[in-house]
Amino acid sequence: MNFCLRTILTICFCLLILTKGFSISDRINSLITFEVYTAKHKSTIVYDKEGTPLDSISAHLLAEDIFKVTNYKPEIITNLKQAKGNVIIIGNINSKLINAFIKSSEIPSDFKNQWESYLYKTIAKPSKSIKKAFIIAGTTPRGTAYGVFNISKEIGVNPWYWWADVPVKSRKELILDQSDSISKAPSVKFRGIFLNDEDWGLQPWASKTLEPETGDIGPKTYAKIFELLLRLNANTIWPAMHPSTKAFFHYPGNAKMAEMYNIVIGSSHAEPMLRNNVDEWDKKTLGDFNYKTNKNAVFNYWENRVKEAKNIDAIYTMGMRGVHDSGMEGVKSKDEAVALLDGILKDQRQLLKTYINEDPTKIPQAFTVYKEVLDLYKNGLEVPDDITLVWTDDNYGYIRSLSNPEEQKRSGGGGVYYHASYWGRPHDYLWLSTTSPCLVWEEMIKAYTLNNKTIWILNVGDIKPAEYNTQLFLDMAYNASKFETIEAVNKHQEDFFTDIFGEKYGKTIANIKAKYYQLAFERKPEFMGWSQTEPTTPIYQTAYNSLGYGDEISKRISAYKTIENKTQKIAQNLPKNLKSSFFQLVAYPVEAASNMNKKFLYRDLALTYAKQNRISAKKHKDSSNLAYQNIITLTEKYNALSNGKWQGIMHMKPRNLPVYQNPEITLSENSSKDILGIAVEDTLRNIQGISKLPTFYENDFKSYFIDVFLKSENETSWKLTNLPKWLNFSKTNGILNPKNTPETRIYVSIDWKLWNQSRKPLSEIITLESGDFKEDIEIQISENYSNLPKNSIIEKNGLAVWYAHSFSKNEEKNKAFWQILNGLGHSQHPLQASPVASESFSEFKNTPVLEYDIYAETINPEAHLNIVALPTHPLTTSGQVRIGVQWNDSPIKIIDFKTEGRSSTWKQNVLSNTAKKQMQIAIDKTGKQTLKIYMIDAGVVLDYFILNTKSQLEPYSLPAETKIYSHEN
Template sequence: MKYIVFTFTFFIGFITMLKNVYIVNTKKSNLPDFEIFTSQNQAIILYDIKGSSLDSISAYLLAEDIYQVTNYKPKVITKIKEAKGNVIVIGSIKSKLIGNFLNQKELSSSFKNQWESYLYKTISNPNKKIKKALVISGTNARGVAYGVFNISKKIGVNPWYWWADVPVKQSKELILKQLDFYSKSPSVKYRGIFLNDEDWGLQPWAAKTIEPETGDIGPKTYSKIFELLLRLNANTIWPAMHPSTKAFFYYPNNAKIAEAYQIVIGTSHAEPMLCNNVDEWNKQAFGDFNYVTNKTNVINYWENRVKNAKNLNAIYTMGMRGVHDSGMEGVKNNYEAVQLLDGIISDQRTLLKKHINPKVETIPQAFTVYKEVLDLYKAGLKVPDDITLVWTDDNYGYIRALSNIEEQKRSGGSGVYYHASYWGRPHDYLWLDTTNPHLIREEMMKAYNLNNRTIWILNVGDIKPAEYSTQLFLDIAYDAEKFQNSKYTTSHQQQFFDDIFGKAFSKNITKIKETYYQLAFERKPEFMGWSQTEPTTQIFNTQYNPFSNNDEITQRINAYETIEKEVNSIENELPNTLKSAFMQLVSYPVKGASNMNKKFLYRDKALAYAKQGRKSASIYKNLSNEAFLNIEHLTENYNQLSNGKWNGIMDMKPRRLPVYENPTIEFPESHSKELVGVSIEDTLKTLQGLNCLPTYYVGDSKSYFIDVYLKNSESGTWQIKQHPNWIKTSKISGVLNTSEALEERIYISIDWDSWIKTGKPSTETLIIQTNSEEIPIQIHISNSYKNITQNSFVEKNGYAILYANQYSQIKNKENLSWQEISGLGHSKSVMQSSPLHASSSTNHENAPVLEYEIYTETITNKANITLVAIPTHPLTTDGELKVAVQWNDEPIQIVNFKTEGRSSEWKENVLSNKAIKQIHVPIKNTGKQNLIIYMIDAGVLLDYFVLNTSGKKTLPYKLPNETKL
């Protein structure tokens, strides 16, 4: 027996399984039962035939959902006189049908006027024939649907049951046990998705699999998409619009299906007046898409669409750009563009007045401030107050600007168009869903808290594999207040996987995906070729260093292999019914990302090792090629899932960019006279002319590596000659050969107790003897910090690494502060200058302060501090991203993380998710140094800092561990 309990906190109790019987334990044991299916009671569904077509759709889908759970399909009726027994009643609160069950006077006027809200109410004996009624009613048709589908979710039908093959949780009996419930209004008015760059997934899949008769994305596909949107409490679509796809209005039933599902139709930033220029603007017939030279034809083109779509729920995109994501034609500069756009918007509104409503301000309209349009807006374009300003991210997850205090007063409000998938420069990411959930939460809550709440649209590409990003984005849009605490992001993700795979697996899956997203935040799989596009370049070596920072390449490969093994372990334990969903949501993205990384990282190792003459270089070349073949195999398996249901949905090479190909790896054969080679971590370090490992610091457990490898023989030997017992080695000798071990890595660390007993020597020399030579390697010990408190930040080997949340002091003010955002950043916890609505602080004495103490052992005039922030943009169009930085008693320096347009700096920022600024800092004495950071502008997100005394110009790409004593 399954009990589902709804209360004002939405859900009480916990579910336990016993012999396929689900029970909710609750203190509210006196809640009324509503039996949907038991041996004594089988409910029927009654909906309002005079209501919206969506009432009918919801009723029949609910009946199907109940059938999937119980194998009992309720009868669906429309006449109250036929209703008897237990009845689920569906309809608008304004309908005559619902009036038979609810007293309108008992409903508050505030609830009745809420946007897209719903209620649940259980009523005993509403008439002589009906024993119990479960009323699901809404303030509009979509409110009703949300009420229906949220019950479906609670009885075991996941919103992704079709789109991710999530199995329905079945039960022998189904009983609801609930209190009355009234939902609140959604946080954002229009919430939805943009189908985009569908050329390699959604469109070919629809043509092959779900809709071969259309050979395209048509009404069958859209009906499934619209159902998903409603199950996710969403309401808006920007239809697919690439050249591979016919325009939405090409198939008349597309609009009819949208109307039936009550989905609001909008169009992207490049498609004014619901027109798909790529498919619908016929240049040969109409001429240039140029308002200066061809105004009449452009106006006629728009007017025909407005006339034909006037009865649709729609948001009209206003303004004009080029045919497809390009600048407007016919203007020479921003001044001309602003003047022309002003007239265009006026003419477009005249069409809306003429054909839809003379009160044009009541018609939903949007002006998307995208790419060059932002420059026009900054240049003085005046957008009518009732038009919603839709701000955009920079295509890589960082919102370019949001409404300032005055813009927040606009009657049309504002919103955000955001990307989880993108085609364009500096590089596409169309393959895997890798945008970090903590970044999505931070940026969208920033929009919400600055009152940008009218329209939120997520570019989901092909929908798959962006399932979780879609869920997260739409859940924030529906109930943003849950996400005010940044830590809720992880809880949300775990709940997503719990709903699908159950508590036995959800915690581990969440940990896997958190690591997956964090590794991609460091560098997306699509960016691992270090290439760019528009124009497209060939691949380059990565910036991961195999010889220093504890071998960055091996660390990254190991991190991916760890989560791959965990995925395999779960995959082996999962029941067969969950394996398709697991492949789609977890296994394919994790293994795909892992193998894309291995493809390039093993390539780098092969090339780097070949330069050293290592015979092992060929092994890494083969591993790189193997990784490419693994991706091919994984993709073939994905497209065969669920008996071919997803045939064509996954393409491992969207746009056929160089990064997706099997990289060429060529290197000459080694002809070295040496038999065995030796490589030392951080090889560039030397002391007194000798090979030298990085310095060891007293008390530090750090180890460093030495590699020994075959160069030009079938076998060889090595050994570490006699060394003091305070030097610990992972191995002291070995044999190298071509069949078993072409190379070995030896880790060297210090036994500090033995070191003390030996008299605390500052140096020692190891001798590695090979077949042909003896190689001395010097060990150096630093005792620079013997009088310093444990856990202090110190300079080690020319670097001090500090994470921004590890301050020694924080001095916040009454209305201004530095706030920690958990989960975000390379350090996984960043400091934000707050509150977001604060004005810039010009008086450092009254500004919030972060203070850091660093102990150094180097005196130099050539040191620098690198400050790394999250590469966000200023909060408003006229904003900045400044902080004031003071080193010791040196003059304060102003640092601004703001970037301009699509500059080279911005490109590097978004590819690495780092905004990097550097200042010169003199170190006049050893010992304690002070770093002080004052808030100037709100919204700055500080991640970590690097003090560099080494003289090296490049920093480690991977964030090292903090350098603590």
């Protein structure tokens, strides 16, 4: 740009500012750069001494951030008269300090009233002594802080620099090229985290490592947490509240720290009026926590806290439950509970009116509709209009209900309390953070779309290792417009890891973590024991089939090994300063999850193979035990990271549940006198009792396996004989050795060109020989689908499998449609009934419809169709989760995926992330069948379908679609 043009643009910009003030658009281009630190410039920071303590904290943290980047620490002053050269100005938009540079009349009035917003503006020569001023001005103290910390991000200080040891990007000079701009108001008003179930990580680490002088989670720990929240553009905390931790108000410094950092204090669903009942309610001195029989004691208990907290920025949890995550005491029916709660709400609001504000509608209040409270709300409980209804997920990531159109009009609005960590039935997941980011997106954007925008709280457990999901959740809460489509999640994840580990590794790491989340979506590491809690059960064998469907166990082990190996390769090549952060954010969760899976899957192999008298069973038992030892080693390494900074933060056995132990593996005795044995995939046999592989389908690229294994401690050779040229084998002979190679797997496939040249034989018998041992194996081929087009869905070996997005027709009607959500679900491309704000359909002729064509080879009047959706809940308290299903020309049948409470169906749904409905359907002829799915209720998420024509055991994992392929495949 030449000098004249630059001058003209600068004059035009100045005229714009003088005549119209700032534009309300997100950014206003400025042509003035600001030198923070160069050979010629060393900037100073000025903050408003008449402002809040947060202005001072922000200024000092910014100076520290600049020092981390440049090794130069700016001087911090509060007297503007002392300022000279380049100066960073930090303060409130209405303060005298800021008004010395920007007149109030120059700022749009609607921006001045904007919640937690900030502006950036660079001014050249605002005074004789100041060469350049870079203004960071907020509409509120937190708005100012966000402005400061977003600059810190820009200069290379990641929000997780302390909490995940993310190294700062050093620079020889630091020049801001920040356009004059005005931020949007946050999408969600109150955004924050809940520290919960801290007994095994956060609390012992804080008490012994970070804050031994307190011996607990105290002011020093909260200062670090509050700084993190501000760097993540968040503003709210629900403090830790388990028995291992003293109540937040037990240490006066905690509340003082919250005041300094301007963090809003709330409390969980079980803690009305900022009280921590677990620590603060002493039954011996106060009696029962029962408002019906002990009202005065409970009322006084609440009153004392309200008096104490009257000057604290807080959200008051209203209503009442038991002392700790249990139903309200003393009531015998829903009607009685509703009546009692009605009086409780009135009394609580009177306390707020007496001690906080005569107009309680100006006090943030929340009524969390959690567990049994949802039933009371449905039963007629009336919650004052200005109280925010905080809806909750079912503890496993699926929101139980959201605001209906009338509730969306409430002045208090709606909100969501969401879990990334959980203690309870059917099983805890407190150890590794594995909730699918795409599921977080689907549920929270659904909540946002239905106007639940007042409060978003994420249960993060111990904070670590939930760093990424915390970032995603809070970024969505701060600026939901960046997450309009699900594709934004992949980009967000890639940006997150690229910012930390650089362009060389960022995308690869994001892909590793995406696979990590996907594998856990199929089954979380904590659920791999197939056990439950409350009550606690022993572990069982998994539902993965090692002998069928391509060996589900080996496939899952291989998938984990792949990301584990990629992770280890990156770790070896990373610069030293990135290794600690990489281990925390990537290596530990990936490798620990892999070993947790191997612990149980190798156990399964050992137990299954022992029944076949395979001597390799012992090897798999050892592999299971080794996986357990690997988890111990990984955890010890985590706690030793960064010179012991994280000692005690990671615990591999929260609550010491059976799933975390080294499993006992008792192998059955080998009763066989044979040297060698074989097993074919699916362990099938024909009518004559001869082993046979699953049927091959013409032009299908699929292969099946034959296992050859030792039953005794003797070395032996083996070979395949009677082999036609059109059969492909991964090996045709070999030697089994009890020490090194006790078993081998042979993969069998067909060369279709040679098969055609051989006049298309439909069966063949091959033989496996080893000395006197001979075993025949039958090969069968089907031509049933020889004339069908490529990619047709067909029945193979009794099953037809297809994914929701493999429709032949997707018909939109009345502005409603089935939307593909890439990256979500087991199929990675499920269909959501959209838009979520649309009303339910009552007439099938007006509803969007999906159509699928399936080709069957088995006639069966009692076949089964399994329709698999995600276990989402109704969108509203009175809603349902319905679709209409029509098989061929049969009548449309309505099915509802809705579950009640903590039913056994719901438990299995959340453990597997599936909601399955089975229909009996009739196949009265072979060939083309038609399935139609009619939309009824918005929000239903269809994932995949399985047609089972022979009542066989289905795989646990999602198999590939049963399609017909061409020769080229």
